[in-house]
Amino acid sequence: MLDFFRDGFYKDLALLLVITILLGAGFSQGTAWAIDEYFGDTLDQMIGEYGEYDLMLHIREEAVDAALRELRRIGEQSFPGYKLGQTLTIAGQANVFFGLPPEYRTREVFESITSYFGAVPGLSGYTLMVQPSVLIRGVHPGVRDELIERIEALPAVRFAVKDGSNLVVLAQSEDDLPKASAQIEDILGQYQILELRFPMGFAVDTQEVGERALEVLRTQAGSSGSRFANVTSAQYGEDLDAFLKTLVEMRDFLGSYASKVRISPEPGVGLAIGERLVLKGAGQSEGELIVEVTGVFSGLGEGMIIEGSPVQSTDRVVYRGFRPADNGELGEFIGEVEIENERYRLAYAVDESLRLLGELEELAVQASAAVDNAEAVLVTFQEALLQLEVLQVQMRQLNEGIANGEAKPTGEQFLVSLLLNGLLQTLAKGVLSSGEESLDSLENLDIEEMRRSLNGISTQIANVQQIDVAAIMEQIGFVRDTLPDLSDAEIGQSIRLINTYLGGQVIPGERVQLLIRGERLNEKELERTFQEELGNSYLHTYSTSAGMVSPDARGEIFRILREVRSIVAGLLAIIFALIVLVLDHATIFSTLKQLRAGRRFQKRPLLRWADPLLLLGGAVGSVLLSSIYHLAGGEIPFCGPVVISLLGFGMGVLVVALSERFSPVDSMELMAAQALGLSNVQLMREVVIPPSRPGLLNLLNRWKQQF
Amino acid sequence: MLLEIRDLHKSYGKTTALAGVDFDVARGETVVIMGPSGCGKSTLIRCVNRLTEPDSGSIVLGGRDVLALQGKELQDFRRRVGFVFQHFNLIARLTALENVMFHLVMGGMEREEAAERALAALDRVGLKAAAERRPDQLSGGQQQRVGIARALVSSPEIMLWDEPTASLDPILVGEVLEVMEELVEHSGTTMVIVTHEVSFALRAADRIVFMDRGQVVEEGEPERVFAEPRSEIARLYRKLLIS
Numbered sequence A: 001m002l003d004f005f006r007d008g009f010y011k012d013l014a015l016l017l018v019i020t021i022l023l024g025a026g027f028s029q030g031t032a033w034a035i036d037e038y039f040g041d042t043l044d045q046m047i048g049e050y051g052e053y054d055l056m057l058h059i060r061e062e063a064v065d066a067a068l069r070e071l072r073r074i075g076e077q078s079f080p081g082y083k084l085g086q087t088l089t090i091a092g093q094a095n096v097f098f099g100l101p102p103e104y105r106t107r108e109v110f111e112s113i114t115s116y117f118g119a120v121p122g123l124s125g126y127t128l129m130v131q132p133s134v135l136i137r138g139v140h141p142g143v144r145d146e147l148i149e150r151i152e153a154l155p156a157v158r159f160a161v162k163d164g165s166n167l168v169v170l171a172q173s174e175d176d177l178p179k180a181s182a183q184i185e186d187i188l189g190q191y192q193i194l195e196l197r198f199p200m201g202f203a204v205d206t207q208e209v210g211e212r213a214l215e216v217l218r219t220q221a222g223s224s225g226s227r228f229a230n231v232t233s234a235q236y237g238e239d240l241d242a243f244l245k246t247l248v249e250m251r252d253f254l255g256s257y258a259s260k261v262r263i264s265p266e267p268g269v270g271l272a273i274g275e276r277l278v279l280k281g282a283g284q285s286e287g288e289l290i291v292e293v294t295g296v297f298s299g300l301g302e303g304m305i306i307e308g309s310p311v312q313s314t315d316r317v318v319y320r321g322f323r324p325a326d327n328g329e330l331g332e333f334i335g336e337v338e339i340e341n342e343r344y345r346l347a348y349a350v351d352e353s354l355r356l357l358g359e360l361e362e363l364a365v366q367a368s369a370a371v372d373n374a375e376a377v378l379v380t381f382q383e384a385l386l387q388l389e390v391l392q393v394q395m396r397q398l399n400e401g402i403a404n405g406e407a408k409p410t411g412e413q414f415l416v417s418l419l420l421n422g423l424l425q426t427l428a429k430g431v432l433s434s435g436e437e438s439l440d441s442l443e444n445l446d447i448e449e450m451r452r453s454l455n456g457i458s459t460q461i462a463n464v465q466q467i468d469v470a471a472i473m474e475q476i477g478f479v480r481d482t483l484p485d486l487s488d489a490e491i492g493q494s495i496r497l498i499n500t501y502l503g504g505q506v507i508p509g510e511r512v513q514l515l516i517r518g519e520r521l522n523e524k525e526l527e528r529t530f531q532e533e534l535g536n537s538y539l540h541t542y543s544t545s546a547g548m549v550s551p552d553a554r555g556e557i558f559r560i561l562r563e564v565r566s567i568v569a570g571l572l573a574i575i576f577a578l579i580v581l582v583l584d585h586a587t588i589f590s591t592l593k594q595l596r597a598g599r600r601f602q603k604r605p606l607l608r609w610a611d612p613l614l615l616l617g618g619a620v621g622s623v624l625l626s627s628i629y630h631l632a633g634g635e636i637p638f639c640g641p642v643v644i645s646l647l648g649f650g651m652g653v654l655v656v657a658l659s660e661r662f663s664p665v666d667s668m669e670l671m672a673a674q675a676l677g678l679s680n681v682q683l684m685r686e687v688v689i690p691p692s693r694p695g696l697l698n699l700l701n702r703w704k705q706q707f
Numbered sequence B: 001m002l003l004e005i006r007d008l009h010k011s012y013g014k015t016t017a018l019a020g021v022d023f024d025v026a027r028g029e030t031v032v033i034m035g036p037s038g039c040g041k042s043t044l045i046r047c048v049n050r051l052t053e054p055d056s057g058s059i060v061l062g063g064r065d066v067l068a069l070q071g072k073e074l075q076d077f078r079r080r081v082g083f084v085f086q087h088f089n090l091i092a093r094l095t096a097l098e099n100v101m102f103h104l105v106m107g108g109m110e111r112e113e114a115a116e117r118a119l120a121a122l123d124r125v126g127l128k129a130a131a132e133r134r135p136d137q138l139s140g141g142q143q144q145r146v147g148i149a150r151a152l153v154s155s156p157e158i159m160l161w162d163e164p165t166a167s168l169d170p171i172l173v174g175e176v177l178e179v180m181e182e183l184v185e186h187s188g189t190t191m192v193i194v195t196h197e198v199s200f201a202l203r204a205a206d207r208i209v210f211m212d213r214g215q216v217v218e219e220g221e222p223e224r225v226f227a228e229p230r231s232e233i234a235r236l237y238r239k240l241l242i243s
């Protein structure tokens, strides 16, 4: 059989194989690469190339330009060689990538991201995307430092950095990732957070209960020392917790508006929480009230009205409290009960301020009018002074004239002079000795100064008038109207409703978290023990992990992409090899089979299964597939080199077995060619291959074909 | 003797095709082989150019031990043996001319010379005009005449014919027999012809060899074997001739 190839066809075959392998590898790899490139490019645009950037800064869209400027400045100043890239803007938030030069990818830098980038304009947050890294989500703060220490001791790990509630663990290299990831999982597996949750309304001292719970654990597990720790964290992480907390706030808010009920029991009377009392007022106008006891402190009771309305008074109202009797009558007298109504007080206070504001406005108007009046008076006064001066001069002239006898005053003139003198003396009475002096001192009064201060007052009054008192009043009125318009009974019902809801909640308000190192404990088995030992049958136990290794989404996408590429390349290699085997090699095998038929009849049953032709086919298939597969970078899960070469072998054998069907060779032409003395290579090139299926063999043969 | 075959054996598994055949052909002689279907005629002549490998025995042609030939020698040898097939066995994608010149070129002859000679061979079988046609554009008789031209063109030492007219329409048989008779008469080539054409054998053969069950059962000049057949097979053919 081998001599068939000897006379030259082996060259054709070798060329075919080499070209097939190269082409197959190129095709498979190229296609896979194209796919990879397409998706990769799209992804790169969104999230940067693997390891290209370390940080994604979320920046308000309108501040992007300023932010970029600042980032460039920070980069040049602190991280020479930095990389900056902008990606998608989503919902008004731009995402900017920042890549650190390798020498800055240190713990110190990653731990102080905020101090470096905190001042970037419009920054609303950032995401660490350092590569290669393992992300641990939801790391309990109580274990964080211990975890960091242990994880950093791993040889595959460079360092670990806290990022919010996550830990970002940097691996030495990308190849180390799977190992590091597995080892971290392993470490995390050695921690368990046991949570004791108490129903709402139980005020728990987490420190004290924690210590007691630890004691319980120690006796239970029979071990002491450092295996257990109280790591209760105050953080309300979960949404439901936040909601419950809001409800509690709400309850307290409502509670503060309810009338305060203070019960002073008679000596020897005990009060129980939840007990109901009937209150009777002193006068007939006050109806009956029903009050629930909500707390008892050092003998005094507190309560909440759940039926009826107290007298609307800003003062304390004193009622008489009774236990209700079965027949609806009043039972045992408990003591005096004081009711104080905060709502009425507030409403009263608001009403008073409204009144005050109204007065203020009025006052401003009046004051303004008064100032105007004062100014008018001043002007008149000044004018009067001027006229006085004129009169004075005239009077002097008159007096002189009279004295010199030059002028002969009329009786009228004389009379006026006399009157004026009298007036001036009256004006300056007691202060001024002579008429002239008195006028001078009047002129000395600083009228301008007076005017200035009047102006000042006027401006202030104008300012007061400018205050939109109406608006303020409207707002205060609004506040007043929105004061919970609830009766005490309604408030009481609401509080009771909220309490009922909170009480029925599985996720309660208070929790104690215990860290368990080493072997895990069954939290459900421990629940009863805790309930008994801590004397609270409502507590529940839950178990959580100290942190979860989460596939870093970005690395994961790229890993999947690489995997997909390898799988695609592998599949294409297989398909390509099969096509080549069917199109090209089937022709050769089919010819070999035909030629063999004319040979001496061989009857060697032992070798029937080891038909050399099948073996040859298998070998060709194996070589072909293995080479293409590996050159193409194919990697299909569970398909190692052995599997692939076996697959190739199988494909080859199959193609040989079915070669006549895949590529029938005209036995008559073949026989004629033999009879005509054609060499094997001629026979292949001129007779067999030209009419065979169009393939690489056929294509390559065209160069050599003579007819 | 040009061809000497001794004690040739060939079996296909349990089927014995040749059971010790002795067979000689002199140079220039025309031998017709006759015998019932499956008696081993085709096997015998195919052994001569090694299209079939015999199990044992010897074949000597022109002094060469045929069974010892390998590779290039065997190819050269085959080129010196013309073979005409029952089913013509032309290369379907080549024209008549190409079919005829093909192996000359393969044997190393210049293309022009080969074409010239092929054209002459086609002319000899009366098909010069059809030189550029492909087999599927030719009738069965014409195809076989191309087949004959192909065997002829290399001036073989011996021509082997395996029932050349057996797959032809009766109307077309005549034209092929005509060509054959002409060749027998004028080419001087040594011929071994397997055929059931009794009258042709009578006219053209120098000697007729009868085979049965893988053996030569009778041989002699045509007149003699038909006049006084000694074997069952010869008698059967005589009946055929008379009818």
Ligand SMILES: Nc1ncnc2c1ncn2[C@@H]1O[C@H](COP(=O)(O)OP(=O)(O)OP(=O)(O)O)[C@@H](O)[C@H]1O
Pocket (backbone or CB within 6 Å): A597, B012, B015, B016, B017, B035, B036, B037, B038, B039, B040, B041, B042, B043, B044
């Ligand atoms: N390739 C083969 N495989 C198996 N048996 C074969 C093969 N070729 C021929 N035979 C058998 O060998 C015997 C001789 O066959 P061969 O073709 O030589 O007979 P033949 O005389 O030429 O018959 P025909 O007149 O039908 O052509 C037959 O029984 C045939 O079935």
Ligand SMILES: [Mg+2]
Pocket (backbone or CB within 6 Å): B041, B042, B043, B162, B163
């Ligand atoms: Mg036959």
